Amino acid sequence: MSEKRDYYEVLGVSKDATEDELKKAFRKKAMENHPDRNPDDPKAAEKFKEASEAYEILSDPQKRSSYDRFGFAGVQSDFSRVNARDFSTISDLFSSLFRDDFMGDDLFSMFFGGRQRRRPTGPQSGSDLLMNYEITFEDAVYGTKKVVDVPIKKECTECNGSGAQKGTSPETCKNCQGSGMETIERQMGFTRYISQQVCSTCRGKGEIVDKPCKGCKGSGRSKENEKIKLDIPPGVDSGFRLRIKSKGEEGRLGGGRGDLYVRLIVESHPFYKRQGDNIIVEILIPFPLAILGGNFTIPTPYGPEKIKIPKKTKEGSILRLQRKGIKRKTSYGMNYGDFLAVIHYEIPERMSEEEKELLEKLKDVMPFSVKQENLFKKLIEDSKQYEVDY
Template sequence: MAKKDYYEILGISKDASEAEIKKAYRKAAMKYHPDKFTNANEDEKKNAEAKFKELNDAYQVLSDSQKRAQYDRFGHAAFEQGGAGGAGGFGGFGGFGDFEDLGDIFSSFFGGSGSGFGDQRGRRRTVQPGADLRYSVEITLEEASKGVEKHIKYEKNGKCHTCSGTGAEPGSGMQTCSKCNGQGRVKQTQRTMLGNFETVVECDQCHGKGEVPKKKCSNCGGTGIEKEVVEKTVKIPAGIDDGQRLRLSGMGEASPSGGPNGDLYIYIKVKQHSIFERIDDDLVCEIPISYAHATLGGDLEIPTIEGKIKMKIPAGTQNGKVFRLKEKGMPNTRGYGRGDQLVKIVIEIPTNLNDSQKELLKSFDKSLKDKNYNMKKTFFDKIKNLFV
C-alpha cells in the first residue's frame, strides 16, 4: 500500500516553514498520543499507534532540511533503502530511538518528558549555578557625578573551606549516587487528563552531581556549603543613575551541586538633592531672582554640580525663562560626554512692603507705558479683536 504524503499527514503546505512544521506536529502528536487511549478498545489503540507512527515518520523527515530536500525531489523512494528511518516500534510507547524532539514537546505542556520520551539516549548531568544576591548602596548626586568607591560587607553561602565544596571528608572520596545511579536526575510521574507523564528533575540526594560523599564532611555535614562574610570595595562609575545596578560575576551564593557561583547585583540609590533634579544626563535647577534683577539684568551666581559659576542674564528676563549651560550636567556612563544644566529663572514677588515702599512702587508703575509690557499689550489687543 502506497504511503501517505508527509505534508498531508501533518496538514501543511509544501512551502511550510520550520516553525509551522513543528507547530503542526505538536498539535497532531497531542491528539494521537497513545496515552490518551489507555482506556480505549484495542482497535482504537492500534489506530492511535498507526497515526502516531505516521506523524513521527513525517516529522523526522520534514524537520530535517537535508531529508526534506531529498523527499521533495524523490518522494518516499529516497528512503526506501533505509535512508530516513522510521520511528521504530512502540515497545510500550517508549522506543523512539534517536527522536528527542518529542520530549521537548511534552516538556512544553507538562514540564517534563512524556511517558519515557526524550530520555532514551541518557541525559547529561547538569549542575545549577548558585543563587544571585542583591545589595543596595546609597550615594549622593555629587558621588554619582564623579564616581566613587564604596566598601560593602555581606554574608553568603560559600564553599566549605574544609572539603573545598565537595561535601566529602578530606581523604574519603566520592561514590555514585544510589538514588539516580549517577545520572544526576530522576523521574517523577505526573497524572494528567491525558494519562501519566514522567517528569525528569534534579536528584535531591546528590543535587545533580551524580555522586555523593563516602563520608560527609564534618564541617558542612556533606552540603559543601558554609556561611562566609565577604568584604569588598566596589567601584561605582561616574554618571550612574538612581535604580541602575552593577553586576559582580561570581560574587553570589555557591552552588550546592558544584556549579559556578551566582552573581552579586549592586543596586544604586542616589539621594535626593536639595537643589538639582536629574533628567537623564541633564541637571535642572530653579534660581529665584528679584523683580528688579530680572528687569535690569546683570550677573547671577549659579550653583553647578562642580561648584559655583557666574552667568549674565539679559535685561527684561521673564519668569520661567530657561538658560542652558553646556556640559555642566552629569557624565554619561558610556563615555558620550556630559549632559547640560538647565537653569530656570523664578522671579520672586516681594512681600511685606511698608507704606513707603508701596508708594514708590505705585509711582513707578504709573510711569510705565504699554511699550514696557509687550505681553500685556498683545493679550489685550487679542481681547479687543475677539469682541469686535
C-alpha cells in the same frame, strides 16, 4: 504501581467537599509531599503526583461529575493527555497544571521563586548575584570608589563543600546510581509513558548525605561577607549596573564563579534634579532683578557660577549653562549635559522699612500703562453720551 486510590481519599476530603475545601486540601498535600521538600522520601514524588492528579480532576466541575458517575473510567483519558507531555521535573508538571491557580500565590512562589536549573553532573558555574547599592547624588556626578560587604555563599570550610559531617562522606545514591536522573514509567490505559526527571531521592546530586555537616546543615555552603571594591564612574544614574566579573556565587565541582551585578540607586538631592544628562535647579530671585536684569551666583556641582539674568526675565524662564551638567564617558567619547536654572520670583512676604519706602516711591512715580490709560479715557468719554437723570 499499586492500586489507584479514590481521588477524594487521596486529598482526604468528603464527596461533597466545596471548591475551597479541595483547594485547601490539595495545597496541604502538595506542601507535605513536594519532592523539593522531601529529598529523603522517594515516595513523596509519587504522592505528590497522586494529589496533583486528584486535584486536577476534582477541581474541574465537569471532570468531577464524570468521575462521580463513572469512576476512573470517566476521567482517565484527561489526565493521560496532560501526563503524556514529557515533564522533566515534578515542578514542570505542577506549574503546567496549576500555574493559573497559584500564580503569585505564596505556595507558588515557595516552590518556584528563585528556581534553579539543576545540572546533575559535571562542573556547575556559580549563579550571578544582583544587589542594589545606594549612592549620593554627588557620588553619582563625580564618580567614586567604594568597598562593600557582599554576603556570598561559599564552600563550607568544615566539610569542604560535601555537606557530610566530618569523618563521613556522602554515599552514591542508590536510586539513580549517582547519575542524578531517574526514569518514571506510567501505564495509562493502553499507553505507557516514560519520562526522565531529576532523581527524587538525591535531588539530582547523585549522592546522599547520611549525617549532615553541622556547620552548613548539609548544604555544603555557608554565607560569608566578602569585601568587594566598586569603581563607580562619573555620571551614573539610577538603574546603572556595574558588572564585577567572577565575584558572584562560587561554582561546584570545579565550575567558575558567577558574576556580581551591582544596580546603583542614586539618592535624590534637595536642590539638584537630574533629567537625562541635564541638571535642573529651581531658583528664586528678587523681582527687581527679574525686571532690571543683573548678575546672580548659583551653586553647581562643580562650584559657584555667575549667571546673567537678562532684563524683563519672565517667570519660569530657563537659563542654560552649557556643558555644566552631567559629564560621562560613552562609547563615542565624553558626553556633557547642561545646567538649567528655572527662574522664579514672587511678591515678598516680609519687607524691611527701607524696601517699603522704596516701593512707595516707585508707586508714585510709576505711570499706568499708556495703552490702558487711553482706553480708560475713551470709555469715560463714551459714557458721557448716555448721561441720564435718574
